[in-house]
Amino acid sequence: MSASQFSTKQRILGAAEALFAQHGFAGASLRQVTSAANVNLAAVNYHFGSKDNLIEAVFRRRLDALNARRHAALAKVEANPAATLEDALDAFIRPALELALDRQGGAAFMRMLARAYAEHDERLRRFLSDNYGHVLREFAVVFHRMLAHLGKEELYWRLDIVAGALTYTMADFGLIKRRAGTSEAAHREYTIEHLVRFAAAGLRAA
Amino acid sequence: MSASQFSTKQRILGAAEALFAQHGFAGASLRQVTSAANVNLAAVNYHFGSKDNLIEAVFRRRLDALNARRHAALAKVEANPAATLEDALDAFIRPALELALDRQGGAAFMRMLARAYAEHDERLRRFLSDNYGHVLREFAVVFHRMLAHLGKEELYWRLDIVAGALTYTMADFGLIKRRAGTSEAAHREYTIEHLVRFAAAGLRAA
DNA sequence: CCCCGTATCAAACGAACGTTTGAAGGATAG
DNA sequence: CTATCCTTCAAACGTTCGTTTGATACGGGG
Incomplete structure (x- = not known):
């Protein structure tokens, strides 16, 4: 049979991730x-209890x-007194983009995440x-320190835009084919x- | 009865808009x-034929x-030789934000639009x-002229981010309460x- | 008056949904 | 070998889905 090397649980998680990304949770x-x-x-209810539990x-x-x-990347930024806004943004973006570009369904996961972000579902947001x-609150503190000239209201509003833009964009990256002749590592660094x-330009804009 | 002043068709469209925004199309x-x-x-199938037709x-x-x-706002920008990137962005953003802030379900529509954008549904994208x-292609031409220093690939990629960020953000605006003591018009202009x-800072960034 | 196209209605259609059930497998420990 | 636990299975549960049907009411134009 075509059953893969992975366990039933893992196969369900992988298939669910891909299908949730494509068709949504409902x-x-x-x-x-x-x-x-x-x-x-019946394996879903046996291993996860319910569809909602599977989603989680x-x-x-x-x-x-x-x-x-x-969290680890941000800790390094905080330990470095000379760290810039770009360093903090890198700590936020790099782990997500590496996930989006991996070969094991990470791209599907990022698209699923973007959909969840857009759905504003109360249950999912609380989860x-x-x-x-x-961790997101830790980032907010660091950004607040690095952009002290912005008021708290203004900062949160800009972080909201940036988070939305990054979520959207990284969700698309699994779909965008990279330019011919560039290695995957080079493509990742370029991106x-x-x-x-x-993001830094938008956050810093007068 | 509680039937409103609007026709059956209009009442269906309004209710569908609100519910699609909240729970998605599926x-x-x-x-x-x-x-x-x-x-x-049965009124939906009578007046619209199918659920898909209702969505459209x-x-x-x-x-x-x-x-x-x-389109009209962009035409004014193109007629003005001194127009800036900010003017073109205004032509893109202002009509959408006015829609997002209207009192007749425009906020729900923008949230629905953001969900549709995140869904990547092929049928809907083609529609x-x-x-x-x-009109979007007209905007792309204008942006290309105003940001000639960017390569075509680089430009499209930035426009993608900006469009995503704006869609996300404007979808949230119907939900964000404006600061106390500001008029709606002032809130709109501020936003x-x-x-x-x-957006201009992100597009122009070296 | 009757007719006819438009609109609304309750009721039902088959299909697909999430979930539950009870039996059958298969490995491991005594 | 038997007993036990974990897993898988086909089948069915009741519910909800989009859609269709046929009857009923309404409202001018002949």
Whole structure:
């Protein structure tokens, strides 16, 4: 049979991620997911309990690592007295972009994340805020220190735009083919550099 | 009865817009829509033919006017030899923000638009591109002239970010309460000015 | 008056949904 | 070998979905 080397749980998570990215949480059915994962329909409820729990598990699988890497990168920025706004933005962007460009469904995950961001679903927002909000708040503190000339209201409003722009853009990156003749590493650095410059210009604008 | 002053068709369009914004196209059912609109379930298929046609009608009702206003504003920019990048961005942003801040469901429409943008649905993309893409291409030409120092690839990529950021942000504006003591007009101008400056800084960044 | 096109209605259609059930497999420990 | 636990399976549960149907009411033009 075509069952892959991965466990039932992992196959479900991978298929769900891809289908949620493509059709949304309401639009992708458990029958589509289990069929794509080559597992029985009942396996979802056996391993995850419910569709909602499956959705949370799909987030958790990637966000635990992403959040940890962002946190570590930000800690290095905070330890460096000469760190710039660009360094802080790099700490935010680089882990996400590396995830978006990996070969194991990371691109699908970023598209799913962008959809979730746009959905404004209250249950999902609370889940994300409760489990991963603290790192984002750490970033907000650092940005506040680096952009002290902006009022708190003005800063939050700009961070909102930047976060939205970055989420949108990185979600698209898995889809954009890179320029011919460039290595993946070069493509990643090129992209990060431009995203950082773009975001920094917007945040600093008088 | 509580039937409003509007026709059955208009009541369906209004209810669908609000519910699509909140729950998405797959997540909002025709039973929810017709119940909120106080019309019979069969009215949707009678007046619009299908759910997909209803979705297109909801877009058409707002986008015809929005696109026309953007086109007119851009024509003024093109007629003015001294026009700046900020003027062109204003022509793009102002009509959308006025729509987002109107009192007749415009905020819901912008949220719906942002969701559609994030969904990457092929059918919907083709519908939007076929019906409203020509004005966006006109904007691209103007931006290309005003940012001649950027390569074509670089320009498109930045426009992509800016369009995403603006879509996201304007979708949120209907939800953000304005600062106390400011008139709606002042709030709108304040917002437009900052969005324009933010976008211009990102587009021009070296 | 009757007719006819428009509009609304309750009711039902088959299909697809998330979830549950109970039996069958398959590995491991005693 | 038997007993036990974890996993998988086909089948069915009740609900909700988009859509269709046929009857009913309404409103001018012949």
